Amino acid sequence: MAEPQLTVEPEFQYSSLFAQAQTAVAGMWLFLAQECVFFGGMILTWVYARYWNEAGFDAGASHTVLWIGSVNVGILVTSSFVFACALLFVRAGQVRLTALALLGVIVLGSVFLLLKGYEWHLDFVAHNWVNDPDFPVKGPLEGGAKLFWTFYWVGTVLHAAHMVVGIGLVAYVLRRTLRRQFTPTYHVPIEVVGIFWGFVDIVWILLWPLIYLIGRLP
Amino acid sequence: MIRALARLGLFWVVLMAVAGAEFVVSGRHIPAGSRPLLLVFALAMVAVVAFGFMNLGRAPIIAKAFAVAAVFWLIVLFGMGSMDALTRNWYPVQHYSPD
Numbered sequence: 001m002a003e004p005q006l007t008v009e010p011e012f013q014y015s016s017l018f019a020q021a022q023t024a025v026a027g028m029w030l031f032l033a034q035e036c037v038f039f040g041g042m043i044l045t046w047v048y049a050r051y052w053n054e055a056g057f058d059a060g061a062s063h064t065v066l067w068i069g070s071v072n073v074g075i076l077v078t079s080s081f082v083f084a085c086a087l088l089f090v091r092a093g094q095v096r097l098t099a100l101a102l103l104g105v106i107v108l109g110s111v112f113l114l115l116k117g118y119e120w121h122l123d124f125v126a127h128n129w130v131n132d133p134d135f136p137v138k139g140p141l142e143g144g145a146k147l148f149w150t151f152y153w154v155g156t157v158l159h160a161a162h163m164v165v166g167i168g169l170v171a172y173v174l175r176r177t178l179r180r181q182f183t184p185t186y187h188v189p190i191e192v193v194g195i196f197w198g199f200v201d202i203v204w205i206l207l208w209p210l211i212y213l214i215g216r217l218p
Numbered sequence: 219m220i221r222a223l224a225r226l227g228l229f230w231v232v233l234m235a236v237a238g239a240e241f242v243v244s245g246r247h248i249p250a251g252s253r254p255l256l257l258v259f260a261l262a263m264v265a266v267v268a269f270g271f272m273n274l275g276r277a278p279i280i281a282k283a284f285a286v287a288a289v290f291w292l293i294v295l296f297g298m299g300s301m302d303a304l305t306r307n308w309y310p311v312q313h314y315s316p317d
């Protein structure tokens with residue numbers, strides 16, 4: 001049985017669906033521009049704190065769980081790839097493949113968060129909390145190490161919050177996909193959510209060396 | 219569609235290869251002051267994600283302008299933020315003892 005064809009009209013203020021899509025994409029990029037400044041300020045604190053406390057900062061970084069941070073890079077990069085595939089599928093009118101790909105993104109994102117949660121548990125067990133009396137780095141390096149761990153907690157929690165929002169948005173477009181509300185000519189919500197998901201991936205690509213790699217060998 | 223999928227697959231392979239190279243290089247003994255150069259790998263990955271997966275190259279011109287603006291704001295942010303560290307002069311002082 002042939003699938004029913006969905007006809008979507010642009011909102012009243014747009015001359016066409018194309019113009020509406022262009023505006024939505026531009027709006028997301030504007031949002032991401034301010035997100036760049038938001039995360040940029042955080043990364044600037046890393047630059048500044050490490051500059052004045054290089055040895056202590058790296059001593060703190062050497063206590064991170066390298067394997068989880070590294071596996072999570074692979075997971076997020078793969079999820080961005082799968083999302084890009086979903087966009088291809090919806091443009092080709094392949095609804096089931098689109099839904100499967102979006103579901104894959106949700107699964108990969110959830111695995112990332114589960115691993116991150118496990119890592120936070122390991123960090124607490126290892127007393128890597130700035131107010132913990134058994135903080136593992138003592139002596140002259142303690143101050144710099146605590147600055148690192150402050151950056152670690154703020155950076156990873158903020159990124160995880162973006163991941164939660166991203167998974168929610170992917171679930172939203174998946175629901176609409178399953179209700180067959182997208183067509184090869186109208187699928188801009190998937191495109192816009194994909195841009196956001198790519199940005200969340202980019203943030204982790206930058207946090208990975210800052211948190212795990214640069215201070216790996218103090 | 220197969221060609222487009224293969225193109226995306228190629229981007230994924232490149233990203234994993236660059237990430238692998240970054241990981242391997244980070245395991246070598248590089249002076250602490252030079253280790254932030256590892257971010258060059260990360261910036262290359264950012265470019266691949268932005269153009270390969272986020273389709274920045276095919277985005278409307280105003281979206282590209284916002285992306286360029288973000289880079290500009292970051293340059294201002296990091297430039298101004300690093301000004302103190304880059305321009306401060308250090309003068310040796312004699313050891314002070316209250317005794």
